[in-house]
Amino acid sequence: MNADVHTLAGAYVLDAVDDLERAAFERHLAECEPCRVEVAELGETVSRLADDTVVEATPPGLRERTLAQAARTPQLRVSAAGATDRRHAGRWRQLTVAAAAAVLLAGGASAVTWTVSNDRISDEQASSDQARQIAAVLDAPDARVFERQLQPGGAATVVISRDRDRGVVLLRDLPTPGPGRIYELWLIRDAEPARSVGRLAEGVRGSTTVIGPVAQAGTFGVSNEPVGGSVAPTRIVGTVELS
Secondary structure (H helix, E strand, O other): OOHHHHHHHHHHHOOOOOHHHHHHHHHHHOOOHHHHHHHHHHHHHHHHHOOHHHHHOOOOOHHHHHHHHHHHOOOOOOOOOOHHHHHHHHHHHHHHHHHHHHHHHHOOHHHOOOOOOOOOOOOOHHHHHHHHHHHHHHOOOOOEEEEEEOOOOOEEEEEEEOOOOEEEEEEEOOOOOOOOEEEEEEEEOOOOOOEEEEEOOOOOOOEEEEEOOOOOOOEEEEEEEEOOOOOOOOOEEEEEEOO
């Protein structure tokens, strides 16, 4: 069995694998006790975090503790020492996935445009594609989590993988942008002009968006712009340093 099958646990729990990957991973699960444990633990965590009643009851400080845990989690590399080392490395990666998912889901389930729940991810192709992209970022060995409060309100959580050159942004509880206004997302690299990586629909105050490329980006930003967007940010409401 390909050693990479161990790394599918996160995507499997998020229902973001194709039929061939699912069949291969389920065959593997029958033979791999550590992966069965990981799937059970991650499945319970994601299901609980996707439940609005659980989110509402989230204890104060959960997000801060989760971020701290994500920052402390070692990013082990797979070695050639055998299956035991591979499983240990995969275990640390799955802990990082759980921490990142906790930040994204516990941070504001009502604002998320895709959700993981008992009903699974939508069968629509667009939702499936987005879910796979999100799972790829969360499951990346080098995934890092950043969070900032925005002004005059709201918050941004950003998970990035420079190896995979993609990021996931959760915006939540933003103020109403105003008549004829929207929120626009930007990536900034040093002194280069800001690059637009997405726009929210008119009146939308929160979303989950896959952004990229992020390999060279130093800062993520959100601005309030006229409908249709701008060639450069004109009214910045917040930035997140990606380092």
